[in-house]
Amino acid sequence: MDYVNIIIPFVGGLGMFIYGMQIMSQGLENAAGNKMKSILEVLTRNKLMGVLLGAAITAVIQSSSATTVMVVGFVNAGIMNLTQAMGVIMGANIGTTVTGWLVSAVEWAEFLSPARLAPIAVIVGVVIMLTGKRRSARDIASIIIGFGLLFIGITNMSSAVAPLQESEAFSSIFVKLGHNPLLGILAGALITAIIQSSSASVGILQSLAAAGLVPFSAAIYIIMGQNIGTCVTAMLSSMGAKKNAKTAALMHLLFNIIGTIIFSIFAILFFKVINPAAGVGMINQTQISMAHTAFNIGTTVLLFPVSNLIIKLAKKIGRVEEDEFDEGKVQLDERIMETPVIAIQSVVNEVARMGDIVARSLEVAKKVLFVESYEDVVFLKEEESKVDRLSAGITEYAIKLSSLQISEKEHQDVAHLLQTVSDIERISDYCENISEFAENLYQKKLRFSKVGTEQLKEMLDVCADSYQYAIEAFKERSKEKALKVIEKETRADDLEITLRSKHIKRLTNGECNTEAGIVFLDTLVCLERISDHARNIAEEVMEQMV
Incomplete structure (x- = not known):
């Protein structure tokens, strides 16, 4: 099998997918404009508002990593306390599922077929960008072009890996990941940590699923691992920050690890004891979106009542206390400049x-x-x-x-x-x-x-x-x-x-x-x-x- 002709188009498709996601999210962010300014007022409210806010912001910028990095910046700047940060972090996990639903729309909404819609979206966006004089027009053009490039990228990835259906060695890798939960979780965490985007990582998984390569059980474990891998960006961002900011990043990691442990137990019981046959069947893109959403919402619902305990645990592990407020120190952070x-x-x-x-x-x-x-x-x-x-x-x-x-x-x-x-x-x-x-x-x-x-x-x-x-x-x-x-x-x-x-x-x-x-x-x-x-x-x- 010619792996070079598989890897190069796949990497190219991944690059186009990530680039499309970035320019679409930038357009959405710019279009949101002044509405996003109210974020700081909302942050002063209760934790539930923080969850909703985290979900909304992440849905716009399409990256839970970026949202969490922003949260680390807010905490480091003294704008947000750890309780508020916890709410936004939980919401960010929910908001990041939007990209997966966009990608899987090709299965449940035929009119969104990439082959039909993506090229049209790109050309329409280009026309608007070339003819529109106002900034709002350019923002709309970025959204449309990004939307088209995202779909073209996912199509290229799916087409590139299609020949792997004939590779028993490649298929056996996913079978092993399905049989071994720890390997599946580690694989999802590692890939996401490397590319530092859970949305892109889920997109890769969906492209493999579109080629009929991913068993149901393997996908579930990989998805849970992806949520852990996405914490790497925030952890790196917290380096050199104040103690509270490091605690916020640690809270994100603990939240996802605890959620993964709980749902892994349920998944192992289901696939090993209750219905082993369910884990063998191939998963599709829509089912990945459903599993990703169910896991993130389920983790938030389950851990929301005990979120204060997660904050305390993060403080204890990091051996930190609340920083004293220095009135003469500027409470601004360069992470927020994103x-x-x-x-x-x-x-x-x-x-x-x-x-x-x-x-x-x-x-x-x-x-x-x-x-x-x-x-x-x-x-x-x-x-x-x-x-x-x-x-x-x-x-x-x-x-x-x-x-x-x-x-x-x-x-x-x-x-x-x-x-x-x-x-x-x-x-x-x-x-x-x-x-x-x-x-x-x-x-x-x-x-x-x-x-x-x-x-x-x-x-x-x-x-x-x-x-x-x-x-x-x-x-x-x-x-x-x-x-x-x-x-x-x-x-x-x-x-x-x-x-x-x-x-x-x-x-x-x-x-x-x-x-x-x-x-x-x-x-x-x-x-x-x-x-x-x-x-x-x-x-x-x-x-x-x-």
Whole structure:
């Protein structure tokens, strides 16, 4: 038998299958667009929502490995806790069955015959790609072309292995895998670990089944092994990550191993004792899809009630505890960049968190000039240090993100975020400046006059309100609150001019201490600039809403 003429077309078909799957999933992901941004909000809900979310996301990107790698990234970034991660991991196993159903559709939906539909899909997709000017058209074209290439790939694989039906040696391999559950599981795990895609691994199995080469029992054991093999990608991804991220990858592995052990026992009893004849018959593509789906749904249903025990077991095996949250450390992870739309939303969340830290600083700055408190001075300096670290980390991450192949709209979103980070960081600098003014007052035993204190407090309130509205406008994408910022900033500008004029008159008349008066004027400058940067944030929000 000429194995070269079997292997080369098979490998070529596999390459086309994987490439088609990738460009189709990329098109689906891009088409999902803003809907995927809501993922981070959904993640804050219960574990069942996590299962549904994991299934939906994996159905779109067609890779449980990619979803789990994303989960590892979320946990490493502190966006998701281990309980939420467990739900998404369970759902990912269900979502990955979609590709198998697409491939097996050639058996239960005749109109999806690759020979008939795949070439048409490719040419239709190419026409849309060449003629469509909008991004949405190109995304649709990617989905259609990917769909066609996927079917052409699976057809080529099936045709390539068809001659192996005559090979007794090759057939005996699958018979042995059916008789020996451990070998079957190891074979499925090894192949999936090598190509790092359970969807592609199932596709290979289906192409062999289409040629009438795979016994029912062997297929069941191989499918269970494939679920273990798909954990390799996440395990590799967790290398170098924080302890919790490694635990998330270990949870994925434990979940699939426990499910495999349980269902292997049932399979062995069925094929060895209850109905040995059932395991000898050849399986078809649709039956593989059914078995794959039943195994993954069954494992999820069975282990969902005890999922917290799996989390505890993963922690115990990995000898890890929950990491302490470092507020000054950027909670972003490059693994999430595999899905830019979610990575951008993660940056938005970090910028909002940075904004909240500065809002807290501004509240302390409102009182530090009037009540002697070295603790508040130290607090403001420490907060500024945190914000500097966040600013540098977020900026570095956003620049890396903008270097990826993302849409023009996404590039604009990143640019707006970078500008907002800069504005928030500058406001933090001014809060630190105010703390230095306060420290100077403490050391020289200086105080503002009663009138000066009242006027400065009024200015502080206006500017703090302006910034608070800016952060709320950023979080909520609220034009109404952005307009409030502009209103407050205008008030701050007018107030700064008025208060400066009145204060200079007091200095001229000798009604206040000169050194305290200089601090008063310097503070006015800082506050007016805080309101200017708050307005910049509001204008960035309104530009994004155009």
